[in-house]
Amino acid sequence: xxxxxxxxxxxxxxxxxxxxxxxxxxxxxxxxxxxxxxxxxxxxxxxxxxxxxxxxxxxxxxxxxxxxxxxxxxxxxxxxxxxxxxxxxxxxxxxxxxxxxxxxxxxxxxxxxxxxxxxxxxxxxxxxxxxxxxxxxxxxxxxxxxxxxxxxxxxxxxxxxxxxxxxxxxxx
Amino acid sequence: xxxxxxxxxxxxxxxxxxxxxxxxxxxxxxxxxxxxxxxxxxxxxxxxxxxxxxxxxxxxxxxxxxxxxxxxxxxxxxxxxxxxxxxxxxxxxxxxxxxxxxxxxxxxxxxxxxxxxxxxxxxxxxxxxxxxxxxxxxxxxxxxxxxxxxxxxxxxxxxxxxxxxxxxxxxxxxxxxxxxxxxxxxxxxxxxxxxxxxxxxxxxxxxxxxxxxxxxxxxxxxxxxxxxxxxxxxxxxxxxxxxxxxxxxxxxxxxxxxxxxxxxxxxxxxxxxxxxxxxxxxxxxxxxxxxxxxxxxxxxxxxxxxxxxxxxxxxxxxxxxxxxxxxxxxxxxxxxxxxxxxxxxxxxxxxxxxxxxxxxxxxxxxxxxxxxxxxxxxxxxxxxxxxxxxxxxxxxxxxxxxxxxxxxxxxxxxxxxxxxxxxxxxxxxxxxxxxxxxxxxxxxxxxxxxxxxxxxxxxxxxxxxxxxxxxxx
Numbered sequence: 001x002x003x004x005x006x007x008x009x010x011x012x013x014x015x016x017x018x019x020x021x022x023x024x025x026x027x028x029x030x031x032x033x034x035x036x037x038x039x040x041x042x043x044x045x046x047x048x049x050x051x052x053x054x055x056x057x058x059x060x061x062x063x064x065x066x067x068x069x070x071x072x073x074x075x076x077x078x079x080x081x082x083x084x085x086x087x088x089x090x091x092x093x094x095x096x097x098x099x100x101x102x103x104x105x106x107x108x109x110x111x112x113x114x115x116x117x118x119x120x121x122x123x124x125x126x127x128x129x130x131x132x133x134x135x136x137x138x139x140x141x142x143x144x145x146x147x148x149x150x151x152x153x154x155x156x157x158x159x160x161x162x163x164x165x166x167x168x169x170x171x172x
Numbered sequence: 173x174x175x176x177x178x179x180x181x182x183x184x185x186x187x188x189x190x191x192x193x194x195x196x197x198x199x200x201x202x203x204x205x206x207x208x209x210x211x212x213x214x215x216x217x218x219x220x221x222x223x224x225x226x227x228x229x230x231x232x233x234x235x236x237x238x239x240x241x242x243x244x245x246x247x248x249x250x251x252x253x254x255x256x257x258x259x260x261x262x263x264x265x266x267x268x269x270x271x272x273x274x275x276x277x278x279x280x281x282x283x284x285x286x287x288x289x290x291x292x293x294x295x296x297x298x299x300x301x302x303x304x305x306x307x308x309x310x311x312x313x314x315x316x317x318x319x320x321x322x323x324x325x326x327x328x329x330x331x332x333x334x335x336x337x338x339x340x341x342x343x344x345x346x347x348x349x350x351x352x353x354x355x356x357x358x359x360x361x362x363x364x365x366x367x368x369x370x371x372x373x374x375x376x377x378x379x380x381x382x383x384x385x386x387x388x389x390x391x392x393x394x395x396x397x398x399x400x401x402x403x404x405x406x407x408x409x410x411x412x413x414x415x416x417x418x419x420x421x422x423x424x425x426x427x428x429x430x431x432x433x434x435x436x437x438x439x440x441x442x443x444x445x446x447x448x449x450x451x452x453x454x455x456x457x458x459x460x461x462x463x464x465x466x467x468x469x470x471x472x473x474x475x476x477x478x479x480x481x482x483x484x485x486x487x488x489x490x491x492x493x494x495x496x497x498x499x500x501x502x503x504x505x506x507x508x509x510x511x512x513x514x515x516x517x518x519x520x521x522x523x524x525x526x527x528x529x530x531x532x533x534x535x536x537x538x539x540x541x542x543x544x545x546x547x548x549x550x551x552x553x554x555x556x557x558x559x560x561x562x563x564x565x566x567x568x569x570x571x572x573x574x575x576x577x578x579x580x581x582x583x584x585x586x587x588x589x590x591x592x593x594x595x596x597x598x599x600x601x602x603x604x605x606x607x608x609x610x611x612x613x614x615x616x617x618x619x620x621x622x623x624x625x626x627x628x629x630x631x632x633x634x635x636x637x638x639x640x641x642x643x644x645x
Contacts, residue, residue, distance in 0.1 A: 012335075013231075043234070043334040047282065047301070048320035102305045103313045 004145055005056035005108070006031075006039040007049065010064055016117025016130045019064040019137070026138055027062075037145065045091050053096050054104030058148045060141060061093045061112040064130075070118035071129050073137055075144070078110035109148070113141055190604060192587045200591050203584040205576075205608075214566045222251050222535070222557045223341050229553065229568070230335050235278065238271035238326060239546035241339040242408065243553040246542030248341030250429070251557055253536035259526040260343030265408040266518045267329045267339070268544070269511040272407060273363070274322025275547035276464075276504045276511075279612040280370065281315025284501055287606055288377050292384065293599040311373065314366040318508075321363045325515070328352045343530035350525055357519050360512050364478075367508045371482065374505060378489075381498060387589040388607045389497035389582030392417030394450060394460035395469040396574065398545050399424075403472030405479075405510060407545045414450060414460060415470045419493045422450070428543035431552055437569065440576070447576045448569055459581075462549025462574040463611060464503035469493045474506070476513035482506045497582050497610040504612070535561045548612050549574050572613035582607040 008024025011017040024041035031037040040052065045061075053059050061078070068074060080097040091099075093112050101107045115137050119127040126134065143153040175193045195201040217228055226244040230237035242264055249256060256264075286299045289307055298306070305312040323333045329348065330336030338345045378385070394417065398410035412426035412434070426434055437446040438455045450458035460466070469492075474480050483506055490499060518524060535557060542553040549571030556565040586607045591600045 046319075047316050048323060050316060051320065098302070099305065099316075102302075103309055103316070 003036045003057045004038070004148060005052060005059045006037065006062065006141070006145070007042065007045070007052075007059065008039070008062035009042045009045055011043065013122060013124055015119040015121050015123040015125065016064045016115075016127050017120050018124070019115055019117060019126060019130060019134075020062040022126065022134070023062045023138060023141060027141060030138075030142065031145075036149070045093065045096060047091060047096070047099060050096050050099035050103060053100040053108055053110070054106035056108045058145075059093075059097075059108050059110045060144055061110065062137075062141060063112065063114045064117040064120075065114040066116060066120075067114075068116045070116050070127075071133050072116045073133070073140055074112075074114050074116070075140070076112045076114075078112055080107065111144055113137070113144065190583055192583075192591060192604070194591075198592060200584070200587045203580070203587050205580045205583050214568055217563050217566050220563050222248055222540075222555060222561050222563055225553070225555065225563065225566075226339055226341070227335075227337055232568075232570075234334055236271055236275050236546050236548070237335045238267055238330075238339070239544060239551055240553070241336075242268055243542040243544045243546070243551045245339050245341055246428070246544065247540040247553040247555045248542075250540030250542070251535060251537050251555065251561075252341055252531075252533035254342050254531040254533045256343055256531055257526070257528045259347065259523050260529045260531070261409075262518050262521055262524055263329065263344050263348060263529060264339060266348075266515060266524075267326055267344075268408050269515045269518070270322045270325030270329070272322075272511045272547050273508055273515075274319045274326070276508045277315055277319035277322060279547075280501060280504055280508075281312070281319070283612070284606075284609055285311065285315065287602070287609075288374065288381070288501075291380075292602055292606065296602070299602075311369070314369060318363055318366045321359050322511075324359065325356055328356060340530065342532055345530070347527045347529045348525055353519050353524060356515065360516055364509070364512050367505060367512065371505050371509070374502060378502075383589075384603070384606070385496045385498045387585060388610055389578055389585055390495050391581065391585065392495050393578060394422060394453075394458070395466035395493070396450075396460045396462050396550055397467040397470035398543070398550070399471050400475075402475070404475030405467055405471045405473075405507075407511075407514075409544075412543065412550070413470050415493065417493060417495065423452075428541040428552070431541060431543060432554070435552075435569065437573075445576050446569075446573055448574050449577070456577060459577040460574070461578045462571050463500060464507050464547075465494070465497070465500045466549060467545065468503045468506065474510050476510050476517070478513055479506055479510035482509055497578070497607055500610045500612065535559060546571055548572065572611075575611050575613065579608055579611055579613070582610075 006024060006027050008020035010020040012021055021041045024039045028039035028041070031039065040049070065074065078093045078097055080094060080101055093110055097107065097110050115130060115133060117127065118129045139154070146153045175191055191204045192200055193202045211232070213229060213232060217225065220228060225248060226241040229240045229244045232240050282301055286301065286304045289311070290299045290303050294303070301312070326336065327333045329352070330338030394414050396412060396414045398406040399413045400406045400410045412431065413424045414422040416422050423434060434451055435448050436451040436455060436458070437448050440447050447456070449455045450460055452458070468483060468486065474483050486502060486506060538558070539556045544551050551571060552569040554567040555563060558564050583604060586603050590603045
């Protein structure tokens with residue numbers, strides 16, 4: 001059983017909305033030899049993923065967002081007590097966590113990592129801004145996973161060479 | 173005269189609203205179901221190479237992209253004038269069975285089961301998938317696992333669950349491995365047990381919904397669906413048959429390329445959704461229905477053992493050609509049983525692992541039609557191309573369109589029976605939604621939600637004064 005589950009989601013043909021999918025693919029390659037880390041790239045979150053959540057100890061969701069200034073990376077702990085959902089064939093990380101608890105009796109720790117996109121137009125490539133911060137986003141995801149696994153954070157290959165191992169909520 | 177407007181009915185292929193007009197006594201005088209947004213696929217594909225069409229048209233829907241890809245690929249096959257390799261046909265039908273199974277599971281368990289288990293008048297705050305999870309976690313878990321199985325079949329064959337690019341003109345991109353075949357086969361018994369449980373549960377609650385069965389679009393109509401030469405249910409291939417309300421076959425053996433001789437499309441005032449009708453009977457008398465109930469009414473038998481046992485019981489309970497739209501839910505479960513049995517048959521074929529799965533050709537005909545059964549009903553893609561293979565014209569007739577006249581009629585019947593007076597009761601709203609939900613058009617997505625949804629009823633006087641308003645949550 002994979003201890004860590006990484007789910008990256010978004011629309012593959014809406015520019016920055018595909019960030020989560022690109023990140024999940026990249027992390028899938030990075031962790032390809034690890035039996036304890038599983039990655040799922042997907043177009044949208046759906047209820048079927050609740051069972052996958054229930055089989056993990058830690059789940060990291062990767063997505064694009066619109067809430068802050070473009071390029072801002074936001075890390076958020078997901079708490080089932082404060083989560084809701086409005087639709088029935090599309091759901092949120094929190095709703096999946098609730099469903100995992102209610103149907104399978106398992107409550108993994110869940111973190112959401114998002115980056116604010118600058119373009120959600122029709123297109124298959126990331127915007128220049130998001131592309132320029134993509135490696136940083138991946139490094140942050142790797143650091144979060146390493147922290148959970150009690151492993152050293154991987155060295156960052158970014159512009160200033162620092163480790164990214166912060167639990168700060170917003171990285172602008 | 174006063175009117176109630178449900179606007180918007182969101183998250184369909186376009187937007188819709190429902191207007192209910194009341195007379196001075198507060199009784200329903202008329203209703204209108206209107207689709208208020210055009211999507212334009214038929215127009216903006218003009219100029220694109222025909223072989224891009226499966227990928228483009230799959231974007232019409234996120235729930236059943238496979239159906240659009242298959243109908244599109246069949247139209248492209250006709251343009252190429254190729255005969256598909258036998259294994260390509262088997263694999264296309266196999267992924268279609270996975271598509272049917274996951275789509276029907278979504279409709280039954282996620283969207284409609286809260287009504288059956290919790291009641292039409294239950295508090296909308298709990299009449300949703302969370303309420304279902306609390307009330308019957310075993311059923312909820314089973315429903316989730318069944319949809320997951322259907323999606324896994326799609327993913328195992330096409331590598332992606334949504335909008336895969338595996339179905340191509342001339343066949344499919346890759347063959348099936350023995351390991352994947354065995355993995356799908358291993359999942360069938362558990363999925364079949366889930367269908368059995370759902371059928372048992374649904375049959376057990378039917379008596380509680382006599383009023384809905386009697387009043388959910390229960391007037392007679394014609395039905396249309398694909399059958400094979402023996403009158404069996406056909407989802408991927410077959411020819412079109414229409415059967416009337418009395419059970420007589422009106423037309424049989426309509427080939428895909430001849431559909432336009434029998435199906436006309438009327439434009440409705442104030443709606444972008446056309447209203448297909450049976451041409452020989454003229455509009456609007458030529459109204460017919462498609463989808464699960466229509467298919468079971470059209471076929472002589474389903475053609476697989478378990479599903480035929482269930483069909484026999486269904487007909488024993490409700491007659492040879494039942495009309496209530498509420499029974500679409502029942503028919504959906506029977507089709508889920510069929511989809512699993514058909515998967516088993518296809519996977520047991522000695523040719524299922526053959527490697528030749530794609531035929532190649534260029535443009536050999538300037539016109540092609542693809543006709544299949546999508547989960548919600550008959551789906552037709554009709555293309556015309558120039559000699560370079562560029563699209564010059566397209567016509568798509570989707571299930572929601574075929575059922576347009578029926579849904580209009582159903583809303584009127586339900587409103588007349590359940591809506592009274594100037595105050596809007598939530599139970600009224602839910603029943604108006606529920607008759608639409610029974611057809612499982614993409615409207616289901618919009619009309620059944622937990623928590624707050626963008627579905628609003630307004631009650632206005634004939635001077636436009638707002639008398640009352642409610643949200644569906």
